Amino acid sequence: MEKGMKGMDLALMEESSALDFGWVRTLVPLKAMGDAHLLELLQHCPAQMAFKGQNLFEAGSYDRQHVYLLHGDVELRKPDGSSELIKGRSSLFPLADEQPRPCSAVALTDSSILRINSEQLDKLLTWSQVAEYLQIDTAYQPELDDDVDWMLTVLKSNLFFKVPPTNIGDIFTRLRPQKVVKGQVILRQGEIGDGCYFIKEGCAEVLRSADGVQRPIHLADIGPGRCFGEDALVNETVRNATVKMTTDGVLMVMDKLDFIHLLKEPQVNxxxxxxxxxxxxxxxxxxxxxxxxxxxxxxxxxxxxxxxxxxxxxxxxxxxxxxxxxxxxxxxxxxxxxxxxxxxxxxxxxxxxxxxxxxxxxxxxxxxxxxxxxxxxxxxxxxxxx
CATH class of the missing domain: 3.40.250.10 (Rhodanese-like domain)
Known part of the structure; x- marks a missing residue:
């Protein structure tokens, strides 16, 4: 099945990457991000070990990273010979956050660090904060009260993280409702994909046949808030699973052409x-x-x-x-x-x-x-x- 809105298992993420999410949640500017966006960011940058004497970065270098010290001691060495000792958890800000680097950073002890791609951080931070803007904006529009929950679910979906933040509000104008009934097949394995679906109401099951001919086996049950069929938005590919409704419900549908339109960033002053x-x-x-x-x-x-x-x-x-x-x-x-x-x-x-x-x-x-x-x-x- 396409990835859909899987979400991340926070406990497993912390165990596998040695990240203390509670502490990372306090770092600047990560603390300004919603959990869904921060988890999306962190899954690509697990904590790393730096051994005593290891250089984290050199003065004058361009690495385009936010580097946070989680544990251990690091010395910042400036070209003029001066230095500064940084201890783990003593600062919420990234180390010497400037490009080119104004100093070198050397681990004085075995240390744990977090390296985050600055470009990806900037994109997801902007996405998250525009989503927050829209969440507040809906409070000024009482006619949207019945739709707030599923709108917030859409805003947290990593499906749309590639959409420029300026177009986030337009996502909802591109989604159209479709009533469906129990037993209705929404996607069929082997068909060419041309759109994606959010489940607003109801439940469905995901089925797959090993060769597309044999009797399909049950893979999963999905319910409100889940997305499926999104691969068709960016790839010319066939469906790799069948999705069938197990109850009556309402889907929100987006065509591939509408998604492509959302990728075009508008001009502003x-x-x-x-x-x-x-x-x-x-x-x-x-x-x-x-x-x-x-x-x-x-x-x-x-x-x-x-x-x-x-x-x-x-x-x-x-x-x-x-x-x-x-x-x-x-x-x-x-x-x-x-x-x-x-x-x-x-x-x-x-x-x-x-x-x-x-x-x-x-x-x-x-x-x-x-x-x-x-x-x-x-x-x-x-x-x-x-």
Whole structure:
């Protein structure tokens, strides 16, 4: 059978990879991800052992990874000869999170580390936070109350993780309901696939014949929330199993052409790096990264509205004010810009994000003071002692 919405067995994952999921759940920015998206990320990056004296990375190198120290001691050695000792669980942030690496990292003891592909992390983090935005948005639409549960199930399905985050909301406009009856065959082994199905109501069984001719054997029972037939969305292949309803029910169906349409990313207003300085006088900068990332450092006079909380914070914005959104890579700010444009705000995002420029990265490190929105403008937050 196609993979469907299997989900991951957390206990088995922790046992096989030596990951303490509870601790990993506190790391930045992993803590801002939903469980389904985080588990999808972690299944590709189990914990690794680093032995005493082993280099984790070299100064000046590009590895495009987030490297977290889980256990043990690591020394960060800078080119100027200075060093810093990092002990396991003493920091929630990745080690020397900058490309190229500003220092080398050497294990002083046998250590456990977690290496995560930065690109994959950025994609799933954006997906997860846009899904959170949509979850909040449904609360503003009481007519959707009856559909909330299955909509949230769809948002947690790894089937759609390849869809650009800007198109997540369109998933529901592409799914059409289909009433089915007990005994109805939905997919037949050996047929050409042309779509996928979510079970909204009812149950089905999965059957397979060894050669397509012999009497099929029962493989599994599936119920509400499960997806099947998804291989047909991306591959020209025949069905490798038969799915038959065991009760009456309702399926949500997506055709292959609709899925392909969802893969096309829409255009939104973007601002090149060269134009950033010229617009700062009239535009308000909004950092859409998480609160922890913002607290570590941000651009001068930027306010923080995390992507996942964007729907709750729109009341603080002024439709007449111009806003420029940014994040590390441009992916989260691109999605946030699209969502705010749909609501009628004057927004653009910093193309490619702050990671593209050394001066911007230095600004992130030097600006710690908080700003908040007041009448749509950035206002500094004064310390309690002032």
């Amino acid at each position: 973007q601002l090149p790096l060269t134009a950033l300085q010229s617009v700062q006088a009239q535009a308000v900068l909004i950092d859409v990264r998480t609160e922890d990332e913002y607290a570590l450092g941000h651009l001068s006079q930027a306010v923080n509205i995390p992507l996942g909380l964007l729907r709750l914070k729109t009341r603080m914005l002024n439709v007449a004010q111009e806003y420029v959104l940014y994040c590390d890579t441009g992916r989260r700010s691109h999605a946030a810009t699209y969502l705010l444009q749909k609501l009628g705000y004057k927004v653009s995002y910093l193309q490619k994000g702050v990671n593209q420029d050394l001066d911007l990265r230095r600004q992130l490190a030097s600006n710690k003071g908080d700003y908040l929105l007041k009448d749509g403008r950035a206002t500094p937050v004064l310390d309690s002692g002032q």
